[in-house]
Amino acid sequence: MSRTRPPALSWRYALNRVGQALLVLAIAFTLASVLLAILPGDAIMARYANPELALSPDQIEAIRVQSGADRGWFAQYLTTLAGFLTGDFGYSVASGAAVSDLFAAAVPATLALAAVGLAAAVLAAVAIALLATFGRQRWLRAVFDAVPSLFISVPAFWLGIVLIQVFSFQLGWVSVVDPSPAEALVLPALTLMVPLSAPLAQVLIRSIDEVRAQPFVRVTRAKGASDGWLLIHAIARNAALPALTMAGLTFGELVGGAVVTETVFGRTGIGQLTSQAVANRDNPVLLAVVVVSTAAFVLVNLAIDLLYPVIDVRLRTSPGDRGAPGNQGGHSLRAASGQADAPATAPADRQEAGA
Amino acid sequence: MTGAASAPHSTPGAHAGSAPGSSAGLRIAGLSVDYRDRGGAWRPALTDVDLSVEPGAMTAVVGESGSGKTTTAAAVIGLLAGNGRISGGSIELGGEELTALRPAQLARVRGTRIGYVPQDPGTSLNPLATIGTAVAETLRIHRLATRAQARERALELLDRVGIDSPERRIDQYPHELSGGMRQRALIAAAIAARPELIVADEPTSALDVTVQQRILDLLDDLRAEGTGILLITHDLAVAGERADTVAVMQRGRIVESGPAATVLTAPTCDYTRRLLRDAPSLTAFSPDGPQPASPAPEVRRESRPARASGAVGTGSAGRGASAGEGAQAEEPLLRVSGLTQVYARGADGAVAGVEDVSFAVPAGTTHGIVGESGSGKSTIAAVLAGTLVPQAGSAVVAGIDAARVPRTRRRELRRAVQLVHQNPASALDPMWSVGASIAEPLRSFRIGARSERAARVREAMEMVALSPDLAERRPRELSGGQLQRVAIARAFAARPQLIVFDEAVSALDVTVQAQILRLLGSLQAELGLTYVFISHDLAVVRGIAQSVSVLSRGRQVEEGPTARVFDDPQDAYTRRLIAAIPHPLG
Numbered sequence: 030m031s032r033t034r035p036p037a038l039s040w041r042y043a044l045n046r047v048g049q050a051l052l053v054l055a056i057a058f059t060l061a062s063v064l065l066a067i068l069p070g071d072a073i074m075a076r077y078a079n080p081e082l083a084l085s086p087d088q089i090e091a092i093r094v095q096s097g098a099d100r101g102w103f104a105q106y107l108t109t110l111a112g113f114l115t116g117d118f119g120y121s122v123a124s125g126a127a128v129s130d131l132f133a134a135a136v137p138a139t140l141a142l143a144a145v146g147l148a149a150a151v152l153a154a155v156a157i158a159l160l161a162t163f164g165r166q167r168w169l170r171a172v173f174d175a176v177p178s179l180f181i182s183v184p185a186f187w188l189g190i191v192l193i194q195v196f197s198f199q200l201g202w203v204s205v206v207d208p209s210p211a212e213a214l215v216l217p218a219l220t221l222m223v224p225l226s227a228p229l230a231q232v233l234i235r236s237i238d239e240v241r242a243q244p245f246v247r248v249t250r251a252k253g254a255s256d257g258w259l260l261i262h263a264i265a266r267n268a269a270l271p272a273l274t275m276a277g278l279t280f281g282e283l284v285g286g287a288v289v290t291e292t293v294f295g296r297t298g299i300g301q302l303t304s305q306a307v308a309n310r311d312n313p314v315l316l317a318v319v320v321v322s323t324a325a326f327v328l329v330n331l332a333i334d335l336l337y338p339v340i341d342v343r344l345r346t347s348p349g350d351r352g353a354p355g356n357q358g359g360h361s362l363r364a365a366s367g368q369a370d371a372p373a374t375a376p377a378d379r380q381e382a383g384a
Numbered sequence: 385m386t387g388a389a390s391a392p393h394s395t396p397g398a399h400a401g402s403a404p405g406s407s408a409g410l411r412i413a414g415l416s417v418d419y420r421d422r423g424g425a426w427r428p429a430l431t432d433v434d435l436s437v438e439p440g441a442m443t444a445v446v447g448e449s450g451s452g453k454t455t456t457a458a459a460v461i462g463l464l465a466g467n468g469r470i471s472g473g474s475i476e477l478g479g480e481e482l483t484a485l486r487p488a489q490l491a492r493v494r495g496t497r498i499g500y501v502p503q504d505p506g507t508s509l510n511p512l513a514t515i516g517t518a519v520a521e522t523l524r525i526h527r528l529a530t531r532a533q534a535r536e537r538a539l540e541l542l543d544r545v546g547i548d549s550p551e552r553r554i555d556q557y558p559h560e561l562s563g564g565m566r567q568r569a570l571i572a573a574a575i576a577a578r579p580e581l582i583v584a585d586e587p588t589s590a591l592d593v594t595v596q597q598r599i600l601d602l603l604d605d606l607r608a609e610g611t612g613i614l615l616i617t618h619d620l621a622v623a624g625e626r627a628d629t630v631a632v633m634q635r636g637r638i639v640e641s642g643p644a645a646t647v648l649t650a651p652t653c654d655y656t657r658r659l660l661r662d663a664p665s666l667t668a669f670s671p672d673g674p675q676p677a678s679p680a681p682e683v684r685r686e687s688r689p690a691r692a693s694g695a696v697g698t699g700s701a702g703r704g705a706s707a708g709e710g711a712q713a714e715e716p717l718l719r720v721s722g723l724t725q726v727y728a729r730g731a732d733g734a735v736a737g738v739e740d741v742s743f744a745v746p747a748g749t750t751h752g753i754v755g756e757s758g759s760g761k762s763t764i765a766a767v768l769a770g771t772l773v774p775q776a777g778s779a780v781v782a783g784i785d786a787a788r789v790p791r792t793r794r795r796e797l798r799r800a801v802q803l804v805h806q807n808p809a810s811a812l813d814p815m816w817s818v819g820a821s822i823a824e825p826l827r828s829f830r831i832g833a834r835s836e837r838a839a840r841v842r843e844a845m846e847m848v849a850l851s852p853d854l855a856e857r858r859p860r861e862l863s864g865g866q867l868q869r870v871a872i873a874r875a876f877a878a879r880p881q882l883i884v885f886d887e888a889v890s891a892l893d894v895t896v897q898a899q900i901l902r903l904l905g906s907l908q909a910e911l912g913l914t915y916v917f918i919s920h921d922l923a924v925v926r927g928i929a930q931s932v933s934v935l936s937r938g939r940q941v942e943e944g945p946t947a948r949v950f951d952d953p954q955d956a957y958t959r960r961l962i963a964a965i966p967h968p969l970g
Contacts, residue, residue, distance in 0.1 A: 244508045251461050251502075252522040252573065253495035255488075262521070266512045342512055342557045 046334055050327045057323040058316070062109065065312045066102035109316065118317045123309040128317045131302060139298035142290070143283050145214055146221030151276065153222055154229035161230075162237045163256055174234060180227035185286055189220040189293035205294075217294045221286050225279050232275040236268040243267075270341060277333040284322045407479030409612050410437040410460065410581050415473035417452075417459055417636075429455045429468065430636045436629075437581060437612040442603070444615040444627035444644070446659070448893035449864075452636040453616045457585045460614065461500050462490040478580060495522040499574030501603075503586040505566035509558040515542070515569050516554035522576045541572035545602055563757070564595035571602060575611070582606065585616045592756035592920060593964040600626055600966075618893060620663045621966035624648040632656045662898035664923035716744040717914045718751070718768070718882055723777035723787065725763050726938070735938025738763045741777070743933050743943050747881075748908065750915040752929030752946065754922055754961070759935040761918045765886045768916060770797045782881050799829050802875035806887035808867035812859045818870045819845075819855030825878035844873040848903060865896035872900070876907065884916045889924060901928055922965055926950055934958045 112119055118128035161173035196216060197205045203212050240246065241264060249263045284299070291300035299318065306314035338344040417430040430452045437443045445453045458464045460475055462482065475482040477497060482490065494500070499522075502508040509518050519541050520534035529537060535554070542550035545568040558566055567587065574582055584603060588596035604626065607613050617623050623630050624644050631641035632655065640653040651657050721742045728736040738760035745751040755761050766772035767779050770786045779786040784797045802825075805811045812821050822841045826832060832840055842852040848869040859867055868888065875883050885904075889897045905928065908915060919925050925932055925946070932949050934942040934957065941955040953959045 244502055244504055245510045247463060248500065248502050248508045248570065248573075249510070249521065250463055251494055251498075251500035252525055253491045253493070254521075254525050255491060258525055262513070263510050267510070340512075343559050 043335060046331055050331050053327050054320065054323055058110065058113065058320050059106075061316050061319040062102070062106045065315060066105070068310075109313075113320065119313040121306075121311050121314050123306070123311045123314075128313050131314065132299075132317065132321065135297060135299050135302045138296060139287055139291070139300060141214060142217055142221065142287060142296065142298060145218040146225060146286070147276075147280075147283065149218055149222040150225035150229060150279075153226040154233055154272070157226065157230040158233035158237055159260075161234045162241070163260065177227040177231040177234070180223050180230070183223055185220055185224055185289045186293050188223055189216070189290060192216045192219060193294070213294075213296065217290045217296060220290050220293070221283070224286060225282055228275050228279055228282075229272055233268065233272045236271045237264060240264050240267040266340060270337065273333055273336065273340070277330040280329045281326055284326070407476070408580075409439050409441075409478070410435070410614065411474075411476040412436065412456075412460070413474050413476075415456070415459060415475060416471045417455055417464065418469055418471045419465070420467040420469075426469075426471070428471075428636055430459070433473070433633075433636075433638055435614075435631055435638070435641070437614050438628075439580060439612050440607055440610045441628045442607050442613040442615055442626060443629040443631065444617055444623035445631050445633055446617060446620050446623045447633035448618060448659075448895065450635075451633040453618075453633050454585055455636075456633070457500075457583050457614065457616045460581075460583050461494055461498055462487075463494075492526070495579070496526055496528075496577045497579050497581065499577075499579040499582045501567075501571050501574045501582060501584040501587045504590045505563050505570055506590065508570055509566055511558055514555050514557055515561065518558075519554075519569055519572045519576060521573060526577065528577060537576065538572070541576055542569065544575075545569070545572040546598070547572070563591055564598065567591060567595075567599050568602065571599070571606075575606060579611070581612045581614065583614045583616070586618065587615070588622065589618065593922070594756065594960055596622075597964040597966075619966070620648070620659050620894070625966040632659065658895055662894040664894070664897070664901075664921065664927050717747040718745040718779070718781050718916065720744070720764070720768075720779045721777060723764065723767060723774055723779060725767065725772065725774040730937070733937075733939075735760070738774075738935070738938050738940075741933065741935070741940045743931070743940075745882075745914055745916065745931070747914050748912045749931065750908065750917050750929045752925035752932040753916065753918045753935060754920070754925050754932060755935030756920060756961075758937065760938040761920075761935055762886055765803065765884050765916070765918055768882070768884050769801055769803045770794065795829070799825070799878050800881045802878055802880040802883045804868075804871050804875050804883060804885045804888040806890055808864065808871040809859060811871050812867060812874075814859050817856050817858060818862065818867075821859075821870060822855070822874045822877050825874060829878060831877075831879065840877065841873075844877045845870075847876060847907065848873045849899075863896075865892055865900065868892060868896075868900060869903075872903070876911075880913070882914045882916065884918070886918045887920065888917075890919060890921060897924070904928065922950075922961055934961065 109119065116129075118132070120127055121131060124131075157173050157176050161170050161176070164170040164173060193205060193216060196203045203215055205216075241259075246259060246263050249259055254262070287298060287300035288303050289300070290296070291298045292304050295301075299322070302314065303318050305311070306318065412433055412435040415430055415433040415435075416428060418426040419429050420426050433452075433456060435443060435445065435456070445456055447453045455464070455468070458468070459470060460482075462485075464470070470483050473483070477493070480493075482493065485493065509515075513521075516535060516538045520529070520538040523529040523534045523537060524531070538554055539550045542553055547553050547565055547568050553561070553565070553569075558569075561569065567590075571587075582603070587603070588599050591599060600622065603613055603615070615623065615627060624647075627644045629641065630644045630647040631638045632647065632651075632653065633639065634655045640647060640651060640656045647656060648660065651660060723741040724739050725737045726735050726739055730736070736758070741760075741764060743751060753761050753764060763772065763774075767774050768781065768786055770789050774787050777787060781797065782800050784793050784800065786797055786801065789797050812818065816824075819838075819841050822844050823837050826837050826840055841855060845852045845855060850866060850869045850873065854862065854866070859870070862870065872888075889900050892900065901924065904915065907913065915928075917925060917929055929946050931944065932942075932946045933940050934949065934955065936957045942949055942953065942958045949958065950962060953962060
């Protein structure tokens, strides 16, 4: 195993993961198209069948033919797919604006909100987890151990309203009327942070507890290490992997969270774009929202998958090596921790015998 | 402490800080430790323990699990579990009272003056840190060296503990090293700051015998350099062979202590005598010759014609003669021939899996399979149980070839062959009562009427000397020895013809192990069962098996009657295995 050391990151593995990501995107696009096609009516009907416009059914039908809405869904699906592949997301039925322009306007605001919210959530999760595991007093640990459950139970819309009520109207710290860019970001980011940090903190607490119970931590303590040394040198990296996985998954939460948060705080962004598109039955925009958020989700998780081997050296062997038994040096966390159960089977002792 | 007195009292290369003369070394006096249980009550774990470790001497603490020996080690390094406290007594190291130190002061003692060698090298190294980092960590924690100096010293230490090509190993990660090398690295880490005392908590119990011997040799070398060693072990033979002083613990108290030779040859305490009687390596290899733990096979063995000759590592011709009298002309119950399942092949001829294994087991006898981890023992067990179809060869059990079992006879085979694993806790469903577990084969093989099953479970439990009152208990409420009895009762309940024991007694304390072995022997005599007994422990195999196969890296290096293989081993590897068994009595 040590004789031929495979490259740190195998290209086959990376290509494989990229292929999977593309597949997920294609499936998401198709599913969204099908679901939108199944819904009764369409945006043309929603917009022009309005009695106030007093258009005759023939006139509406003419508009439908002109916009291509009269063709079968599969023909529309192919047209849209071709458009997406060439970077043309089509036009909003509601406003007539190019979907790509709408996105260009909305993405930066949402990105700023998401980045700040996620960063705050990670910081909060680490702080909560540390207090819940390394807190000096028993009651302190118990309190912070309960925080994730509390955080996950708080509805985002309610939290947003309470935050505005307290910090803007009563304390007057943050202006909601004509705020500076920073001011406009603080409360929405906080609202986003709370539900995001909960699962992260929960997973982090459990994995810190789990790592702390490992024999190697005891061995490190026996070398005279302080709590701080233990945390930095022995626990942090080992406990990071599960939390990282969770962070990737909570990114999905971020998109849903943005819808509520941006609506409550009246921010422009993908969330608001989405809620308007739903109200207007604006299928081209909705489809783009689904595809763009799926792409973001897939990208983030792809990046995290590729990060694993950087953090965990045991994952650096190429997948091809995994088949051979007797080569069970611990290619995964599970394999490594499983050795504790088998006192008589220290792995790869053939090396020792050959030495 | 005559053994200790004869040891050198100087500590070359040791601390300036350690006080000279009589106060050097470790002195534990009247130590008591309590643990708080879930109800909040304090329960004593150690009571009035007196121990000492002289510089350059080794004191071994021996006892069964739960006797308090690991608590003793934890108290010395100041790492009692969170619910533990020292309720009395003193621990003095080099004249300094450790129990009086504040946590931060104690942390300065750990690593620098006391080195700790843990039990399981598989999980005792940070999987994400290099070997070099782990070895030099003590120096970095206590700021005794710069990064570059620490690396230099780590190279030195790796070389010192006998790890080949330290320049390469230093940057490798634990999963790239074998168990033996990891334990060497852990010892290197423990001695990095040249401590005056090493606390070694079962340092070899997770290792193969030949590796164990080399690790113990290494500890011997450190002792010769003047380091005091507190060795915690369940293995009386290891303690007797290596230690100057042996202390026997039972239920948190030291029941006997003195020079190793005295404790082992003239024990004054009943508990020590029982431990000595039950230790397979002491009974099977004492100068008086083998005294098998199981009385029943002994009868057979005496009636067996003494066969000094025997084909080595080849087919099974004439093997029937080595069975009990009744089985002479019969076809053996199990005949394995040319069994091959090769997963991978090493450059040096090592095989992962097994290659060309052949042996035959007459009905009513036991065949032992001995080998170190990775030798392919468990691959054989999987084939016998019909869960693995090998690449080549056959394993005929009572007329059914387990290696090529036709679909129609699969259930028949499953019933004829039962498996007992090493870890009963994982082999029993934690949600089921043990009675339900024992009844499982009765249900799945439709043995007996529904109304009879309770009676059969009761019968099976009585057979393995378990009180039938325990049938309603869950596995977590039973001890390891009781659970293994449950697993055995379940195997017997199916009324099999062959039982495969895969390291079935390896995780048990010696006295429990001896009880189980005696039980297996009498059940075999009573029911005429055939066993295949897989173990890394030669002494256990010698005590129970009539014939034995020795496996090394997937190859069967030797096969024959037990007495012949052990008394006159033909293969170099077998000789090395036998030599690696501790010989405490000379």
